[in-house]
Amino acid sequence: xxxxxxxxxxxxxxxxxxxxxxxxxxxxxxxxxxxxxxxxxxxxxxxxxxxxxxxxxxxxxxxxxxxxxxxxxxxxxxxxxxxxxxxxxxxxxxxxxxxxxxxxxxxxxxxxxxxxxxxxxxxxxxxxxxxxxxxxxxxxxxxxxxxxxxxxxxxxxxxxxxxxxxxxxxxxxxxxxxxxxxxxxxxxxxxxxxxxxxxxxxxxxxxxxxxxxxxxxxxxxxxxxxxxxxxxxxxxxxxxxxxxxxxxxxxxxxxxxxxxxxxxxxxxxxxxxxxxxxxxxxxxxxxxxxxxxxxxxxxxxxxxxxxxxxxxxxxxxxxxxxxxxxxxxxxxxx
Numbered sequence: 001x002x003x004x005x006x007x008x009x010x011x012x013x014x015x016x017x018x019x020x021x022x023x024x025x026x027x028x029x030x031x032x033x034x035x036x037x038x039x040x041x042x043x044x045x046x047x048x049x050x051x052x053x054x055x056x057x058x059x060x061x062x063x064x065x066x067x068x069x070x071x072x073x074x075x076x077x078x079x080x081x082x083x084x085x086x087x088x089x090x091x092x093x094x095x096x097x098x099x100x101x102x103x104x105x106x107x108x109x110x111x112x113x114x115x116x117x118x119x120x121x122x123x124x125x126x127x128x129x130x131x132x133x134x135x136x137x138x139x140x141x142x143x144x145x146x147x148x149x150x151x152x153x154x155x156x157x158x159x160x161x162x163x164x165x166x167x168x169x170x171x172x173x174x175x176x177x178x179x180x181x182x183x184x185x186x187x188x189x190x191x192x193x194x195x196x197x198x199x200x201x202x203x204x205x206x207x208x209x210x211x212x213x214x215x216x217x218x219x220x221x222x223x224x225x226x227x228x229x230x231x232x233x234x235x236x237x238x239x240x241x242x243x244x245x246x247x248x249x250x251x252x253x254x255x256x257x258x259x260x261x262x263x264x265x266x267x268x269x270x271x272x273x274x275x276x277x278x279x280x281x282x283x284x285x286x287x288x289x290x291x292x293x294x295x296x297x298x299x300x301x302x303x304x305x306x307x308x309x310x311x312x313x314x315x316x317x318x319x320x321x322x323x324x325x326x327x328x329x330x331x332x333x334x
Contacts, residue, residue, distance in 0.1 A: 003059045004066040004087050004188075007034050007038065010057030011069075011086035012188070014040075014050050019082040020069060030070030030079075064089040064162050073097055078207040081233060085204060089162050092182035093331035095153050100131040103205050103230075105223040106215035106252075107139025111304055114216035117145040117240060120266045121213060122147025122154065131155050131181055133209055135201065136170055140215045140223070145177055150183050151309070153181035157208070159201035161185055166193035198226050206230035213238045213269070214260070217251040224251045238263050291326065 004012075011020065023044060024030045033040060041051035047108055047200045067073045068087045075097045078084050088097070101124050118140045122132045123324065126148035134141040136156040148154035156177050158166070162185050174183055184192055186204050192309060202225040212230040217223040230237050237260040240254045256262045263269045292310065296303045314321060 002062045002064055002066045002089070002205035005061055005068060005090070006057045006059045006140065008066075008086040009060040009188075010054035013044075013057060014054040015086070016048070016083075018044060020086065021080060021084050022082045024069070024079075030068075034070075041287040048104045060188060062089040062162060064091045064141075064183075064185070065094050065095065066090075066092055067265060075208045077210065077233075078204065081207050084207065087186070088204075089185045089187070089189065090182050091162055091184075092178035093153075093180070094182060096131045096153055096182040097184070097208065099129070099153070100133045100155050100208050101125075101210050102130050103133040103209045103212045103226065104144035105134060105202075105205065105212060105217075105226045106214060107217050107221050107223060108137050108139035108141075109164065109218070109316055110139040110143070110216050111242075114140060114240070114242075118215045119147035121215070121269065122149075123151045124266055126150075126152030126154060133157060133205055135159070135198075135205055135226075136166070136174060136183075137222075138167055138170070142173060144215075145173060149176055149180070155181050155208075157201055157205045158183060158185050159187075159198040161187050161189035161191040163189050164193055180240060196241075202226040203229040203233075206235055207233055209235065211236035212236065213240070213263075214252050214255060215240045216242060217255075219251045219254075221251050224255070225253050230260060231258065231260075237261065238269060240264075 001038050020196045024033055027033060027036065038051045041054060042048050055080070066087050067090055069079055069084060073094045074088065077090040090097070093295055102123050106114060106118060122144040125132050129152065132144055132154045134144045134156060136145065136158055145154045145156060154177055156174060160166055162183065165174050165270055171286055186201065187197065199222065202222055206226050206229040212227055214223050214227050226235050237255065239255045239260040239262055242252060243263050292303055292306050310319065
């Protein structure tokens with residue numbers, strides 16, 4: 001059990017209208033805001049009785065680790081926003097917060113093509129060392145998480161307190177995510193999943209990272225809230241082109257009009273993103289025609305470990321075997 005310090009628990013209850021990020025920049029950082037106490041909050045325009053209730057708020061228990069503003073583990077990009085969450089409750093490895101660079105989001109009612117590409121994106125990006133971020137929902141989110149778990153780590157930002165899991169069918173996936181990455185909540189533990197909590201969560205998914213990829217999103221989709229927040233935050237937004245007239249991609253097509261960078265496949269994305277290591281890692285070496293023995297020597301890994309990893313990718317259709325222990329991209333990459 002962890003504990004959310006009283007000042008930051010009070011900030012969540014009484015300070016939602018206060019631009020904590022902006023004020024921290026003006027007043028010497030988040031620790032300085034805490035030190036200024038009641039008088040400092042009144043100076044920001046808060047009623048004295050509200051400021052007093054804020055600074056006197058008791059600590060709040062959480063089943064995870066509480067990472068608050070000013071903590072070195074708090075995501076740097078998120079802390080730079082005007083209205084960052086005062087705290088994040090984390091299950092798993094809290095260091096994953098700092099290593100997360102890309103969010104993959106999309107509709108729950110995705111197509112088979114969308115799920116395959118989300119899986120492949122997750123696997124490819126995690127293989128470069130990125131901690132892939134998504135929201136643990138059905139459809140695109142789940143596919144992205146599962147793909148990332150095959151080659152690296154992923155981070156799930158949930159729309160409720162840590163004691164809950166939405167959807168319940170993702171309990172096992174959630175446990176797997178927490179084993180190597182992290183499950184993150186910007187809510188107190190008692191907050192249950194409700195329709196209004198999901199739109200509140202989505203800007204956190206966008207704020208943690210430097211770029212957001214929308215795989216599929218109809219006209220009414222929470223992924224569009226995430227994409228709009230990413231655009232407002234100055235994040236890079238990519239959108240997967242869908243078949244003409246496909247309802248699952250209508251909202252995503254609108255993002256392209258608004259300036260999102262269109263992509264047609266995983267390889268297209270890797271070529272377009274200049275600061276990603278283009279075609280590096282296990283998958284890259286495979287599709288470039290290297291043998292497993294050569295890759296094992298390059299990475300100083302046992303061949304048997306690579307065989308097991310490639311076997312998983314082959315079963316998922318990400319790669320297909322060619323003669324001479326060579327591999328090519330499977331349908332999941334198209």
